[in-house]
Amino acid sequence: MKRTKVIALLTTVCALINTQANVQSVQAATYHVVKQKNYSKTKPYHAKDPDKSVKIWNKKHTKTIGNLQNYPHTTWYASASVTIKHDSTKAIYYKVRSGNKKHSGYVWHGYLTKGKYVATNTSTATAFLYNPIDPANLDGIDTKNIDSTLNNMVISLFPNTIHDKQTQLAADLFDHYVIGAEGCIQLTSYTKLNNQSDFKNFIYNQLKKELTKYNKTFTDFNGYKIGAYVDPKNKQTIVLLKSPESTPTKLPTVFYDPKNYAGVTSSEYIDTKRNDELISLFPGTIKNDQVQLAANLYQSYFDVSADYPEHYDDICKDILGKNYKKKVVFVRSMLGWKDSTYTEGKSDEEIYEAAKKEIAKDLKRQHKKFNDFKGYKIGAYFCPSTEENNYGVTQIILVPPTVKLPKIGKCTFTIDDVPLD
Known part of the structure; x- marks a missing residue:
């Protein structure tokens, strides 16, 4: 009888412990x-x-x-x-x-x-235009939302201007920072087109009013670079004109997951030299562009203002394959993420050396060595920006030679990808 009571008491205690653990688990995952x-x-x-x-x-x-x-x-x-x-x-x-x-x-x-869902008879994918200044923001645009006929109609009102890809991208994104404020004139019309009106005459009159604010006419922009975007639905319009004397903004390359537009980072956050130095720590490995892409996009994991850490898992599934967790080896240093103050008073080289020591510790934890990966495909990422609280964070991805990577298509965006016609 006593033994039965003891067993019952222990069962109750265990249940209470499990309940408390579950409560703590739920609390830890509070949103x-x-x-x-x-x-x-x-x-x-x-x-x-x-x-x-x-x-x-x-x-x-x-x-x-x-x-x-x-x-x-x-x-x-x-x-x-x-x-x-x-x-x-x-x-x-x-x-x-x-x-x-x-x-x-x-x-x-x-x-x-x-936009609304629209049924289509073709499987051809449209391109997505990123903002190279801030690719992780929500202001990108699908090229299906661009009406080049209307855009070119507006541009034709400004004789002797140069239709420029960078200026056109700034207009598409409604962001003049893509070309810089220096020597830039922005004309906008938020008035919706009357269905009974002719668009070219309508927009001519609208922009003429805007030009008077600058004491300009349509013929005053010889040699200016131009871009125009007309909202295909509402006919709301923006025109950007960049002076030929002004210095153009230099735009970085954008790296993205072609299946998940939220997985995106800029080449400004990539230090190729440091990354290659990390790769050299693993003799016999083969640098692979697709694996390197997954490593580069580790930066989007830390974009806490917009993206959510759980979505790096989606990025890896897209780029490395659905079963990547079973086959791919990850070696990391989370030093910068754990303690953003550890960089104080230290040089770049000291921070990099500290990160390498953390990598060695992670390998040891996984019962592996640097020379255990001959023939593996590899990509490596070292966060290079001292302005980021994750400075010094590293991500190394090692894919066994027997693993076939999925086809992912184009994964970089540059100014050359902007359509003009």
Whole structure:
């Protein structure tokens, strides 16, 4: 009898311990809404990749209430942009509701694209234009939302100007910082076109009013670089004119996951020399561009203002394969992430050497050595920016020679990718 009571007591104690552990686990994974921007009018979106499994969450991010994969042809209407915080990281979600009003929830912004879903008979993908100054922001544009006929009609109003790719990109993105404020004139028309009006005459009169603010006429821009963007739906227009005497802004290369536009970083955050030095620590390995891309995009993992750490897993699945966790070896130094003050008073070289020591420790933890990876495909990333709190963080990816990487297509964006016609 006593033995039975003891067993029952122990069972109760264990249950209480497990319950407390579960409570602590839930508390550790608490998500908080820290900011919400409500829209005066709902904005239409649809799934960026209809075949991708994407969870629809409740507001507290504790329960999945649906999956975008089950609604490939649905238009979702966003009524708010919600910033959700988890530990030290933040993520932007859209509060959405389906067009038939039967489904609603919160979806991470990177899985949705602007506009209503439109059925198409072709599988040809359209290109996405990034902002090289800040590629992780939400102001990129799909080329399907560009009407070159209308744009060129506006440009034709300005004789002897030069239709320039960089200036056109700045207009497409509605961001003059892409060409720099120096010697830049911006003309805008927010007036919607009357359906009964001729567009060219309408926009001529609108821009003529704008030009009077600068004491200019259409013929005063000989040799200027020009870009124009006309909203195909509302006919709202922006024209950017860059003086030939002004110094153009030098734009970096953008690296991105072609299946996930939220996985993106700039070449300004990549130190190729340091990365190659890390690779040289592993004799017999073979540098691979696709593996290096996955390493480069480790930077997006730390973009706590927009992207969420869990999405680096999606990036790796896209670039390294769905079963990458079972086959790929990751060696890391998290020194900068753990303690952002450790760089104080130290030189770049000292910080780099400290990171290498952390790499050696991580290898030892995995019961491996630097020379255990002959024939492996490799990519390495060292965060080079002293302005980042993760300065000194490293990521090394090693893929066994027997693993076949998935085909991913084009993964870089430069100014040469901007269409003019």
